Amino acid sequence: GEQVEQLPSILRVQEGSSASINCTYENSASNYFPWYKQEPGENPKLIIDIRSNMERKQTQGLIVLLDKKAKRFSLHITDTQPGDSAMYFCAATTDYAQGLTFGLGTRVSVFP
């Protein structure tokens, strides 16, 4: 199996600044690490993912870093906007076909 720890659980950031969320995993065989954003009352939606053959990936104001040696991956939201306020979940898996193991989530609030 897999266990994923996610920190912090709550993150308040000022509009325009960066937000960082960190996750660690236990199983060194994990090879896929997605990040999901969930608005209140909505379903989770994939925002960015990274596979174990990469160390960094960037798209539309999001950066994800993977450190396989430390078994750690992180999400960085640059230039945060009010629309970035939501729950964010990291996940990991050794085999995407067998489903994902999620962290407990980070509630991000962007204030003016």
Next chain:
Amino acid sequence: EAAVTQSPRSKVAVTGGKVTLSCHQTNNHDYMYWYRQDTGHGLRLIHYSYVADSTEKGDIPDGYKASRPSQENFSLILELASLSQTAVYFCASTLSGQGYEQYFGPGTRLTVL
């Protein structure tokens, strides 16, 4: 955009009763999943399926059964609902060999009284 629908969207059940949650996807995905989300927490995998007529246990299968009668449909069955099964249930699907993204349905809010 992948389309995954769930029914019902909300349900109140009595302790000890039988509950069936349904999931339907129209994108010809082969893999399907059931997760539960407890208030303010992450998702946990209950059951999944690679192909019709076959299901696999996830991380928390106790108290749940799953059924995959066709490629498009995947059901979660609670034979004897309990208070601890109050949660939001999400179905998801993905297509093998086409990237790893899981597409989630809108969720079913289940309250067991």
